[in-house]
Amino acid sequence: MSPSSDRSREDLVKEAYQAWDAEDWPRAAELMEAAVRVDPDARGADKLWFDAALAHKFLGNWQEAYDLGKEAAARATRGAQDPAFWNLGIAATMLRDWATARDSWIAYGINLPDGDGEIVANLGxxxxxxxxxxxxxxxxxxxxxxxxxxxxxxxxxxxxxxxxxxxxxxxxxxxxxxxxxxxxxxxxxxxxxPSDVATLSVTVTATTADDLEALLVAFEEADFGAEPTNSAQLLCACCSQESIEVERATEAGQQVVLIAAPEPRAHEILDAWRTAAPDRRGWRGLHLAA
Structure with a gap:
């Protein structure tokens, strides 16, 4: 049943949060928006605007999340880390409305470099x-x-x-x-x-861990990437959400390394690495990773 104008705001809100608790996001969003439009500035309307926008965010309905998010942000306090500005910043970014996104982050309380257009900062x-x-x-x-x-x-x-x-x-x-x-x-x-840099695979022989580390550094210094497959850490979903100490594993021996670089450049870097210590280093089988 669609929201109806003859139903009270209270009934709409009650049903909206029942749908929310059931993670029925389409129904929750529909009912919340219907309820808040009955009286857009009633007590508690700021939360309804926010939650309606959030439900649309969960659904990936970015235009609706943006429109409702602007209503929520208009009722929020600037500079107080109000989440209404954060969610509007996400929706505006998705729609590439950089002016609104920048203003939202600043309103939330984040310092950004001055500028117009796409936000390209280095936040670590x-x-x-x-x-x-x-x-x-x-x-x-x-x-x-x-x-x-x-x-x-x-x-x-x-x-x-x-x-x-x-x-x-x-x-x-x-x-x-x-x-x-x-x-x-x-x-x-x-x-x-998306990225247009495909992942390559190569089998390398490194006599020492330092030899392998030198290869990884060579790709990093060329602004590419390399990762030995034996450094992968398999975790269950619960463990992945915990605090985990990590370090890059560099081991001696023959092993597979994944590389993110154009194939000609990968070939050049591998050759230079091998040439620097040919008695300790080798590689073979550079190919597109499956």
């Missing part, structure tokens, strides 16, 4: 739990704005790529600890921009 490294063809994977990423990050590590699942820009949520869901420094893990909302 973080971790993002991305969705892959085989499940989920936590990758390292550089934050471009409060809700977008570019993937900097090489995903082990080759359905995803280094260089992708992902839209992620604002609530941390776990953390990774590296040498005492803590990095939040954010859940991906969706892929924002």
């Amino acid at each position: 490294m973080t971790c993002v739990r991305i969705n892959t063809a085989t499940g989920q994977e936590v990758v390292w990423a550089q934050r471009l704005c409060p809700t977008r990050a570019v993937v900097r590590s090489v995903p082990f699942d080759t359905s995803r790529r280094r260089g992708e820009v992902v839209l992620h949520d604002g609530a941390p869901n776990g953390e990774r600890i590296v040498a005492g420094t803590r990095f939040a893990v954010f859940d991906e909302i969706m892929l924002f921009e």
